[in-house]
Amino acid sequence: MKSCSKPALSAALNELKAFPIFQNYSIERLCDLCTGAEILICKHREVVFKFADDANRFGVVLSGAFKLSRPTVVGEDAVIHFSSPGDVVGALIMAQPNPKYPVTLTAMGPSRYLSIPKNNFVQHWSNDSELIMNIQALLSTRMNNFHAQKAMLKSPAAARIAELLIKLADQSNPDELLIKIPLTRKEIADNLGLTVESVIRIMSDWSKQEYIKTSDQIITILKPEKLLSFIS
Amino acid sequence: MKSCSKPALSAALNELKAFPIFQNYSIERLCDLCTGAEILICKHREVVFKFADDANRFGVVLSGAFKLSRPTVVGEDAVIHFSSPGDVVGALIMAQPNPKYPVTLTAMGPSRYLSIPKNNFVQHWSNDSELIMNIQALLSTRMNNFHAQKAMLKSPAAARIAELLIKLADQSNPDELLIKIPLTRKEIADNLGLTVESVIRIMSDWSKQEYIKTSDQIITILKPEKLLSFIS
């Protein structure tokens, strides 16, 4: 993981402007919001921060993807959430007196992350109600995903995997959904509370039927309607 | 469900002041925040609002308890969350253009709920950054609960039930934890994605061993350490 120089930072501000939550913000304002920020260039599997560490920074996903995970009693990690570009990470806890990170943040494939000091949140972010509302909107969708997954706990494994894949897929081309995140079967399993083997059995079946295909850990959903039929 | 008169409302403002998120607020300010609000007196199992209905009001739990649930594909309801007094419900979605309720809100035992019009949120709540931050703190703990439960998906049913009961219990007397919410085995099952029968088998076993006791749907944890031993 290496951080970046000043000029790259100002380039990143333009990237921020492309994300929905910063749309109405001028470059100058973004500059204030990102005082002392640095861009982290992360390689695959690189860890940005760890569960239970002191949280003195939060951030925004610039490119690639990250997973939020948390250790379980048995030592393995449970994947809590997959974060895509534009997602804000760790902001919720910045207002606490002595925050600890509630999750571990790990890059999935080469990714970039804008890391922002905690002080900034207190000084510039927390009193900007529009910004806070925008972050709440992000949280709202994330919360909604939790709800949806919780409502599917009783559904068979196939249904839950199908739901996850469809939710992670880019919806821009409805015929052939592409999941832009390099996704391991183990990560799918850890996200749904299943074992790798179960996930593999179900997904290789789908591959044989050509409902999905995998190359280089990039999954494409060839027949979304088939996957959807597992959900209901 | 019946709503209440004006004088009762002003009494409720004092109740609000007792909750952490409103501690620093004057009665006058609370009066502004609660313009057009009404107190709903709910009986057991009474529904305040339904999943997918137009969300034109949000609110605060005053007394008793409520469950947030959501219909599943099979028709049954999954319980998403149990709300206690001081909990804010529906605030996250008020900022959306045409919000729908993401859950059904149902009273558990006789309860009281302060229902506040959506307009209030836009006019008085959303630009009060201290208030919004306080609500975020609430959400933060709720989110944390989701994380914790998700991390336990691979644990056996007994562990997940133990975790839920301990989390719901009042921690003021550490020797004998009391769960103040009238809680059905079915509701526990629906919250954890189990069946009633499984929950009953595990909990009656605990009752026989005198780890817990139930009277009138009020559960007391007699031996917290025994339950904790299931979790790890």
Next chain:
DNA sequence: CGTAGCCTTGAAGGTGATCAATGTTTGTGG
């Protein structure tokens, strides 16, 4: 007094976990 909601128990069955072994791909250092 009957219905509705909740709790209980038993038997049978299935889904997904566990364990074990092997193949494949990716990445790294000599």
Next chain:
DNA sequence: CCACAAACATTGATCACCTTCAAGGCTACG
């Protein structure tokens, strides 16, 4: 560039946990 390790994917056999289905009892309440 090759050798070797590490991460990832796969397959099969067995088994446990939880579900499903069915039946019955208890209590509250109109």
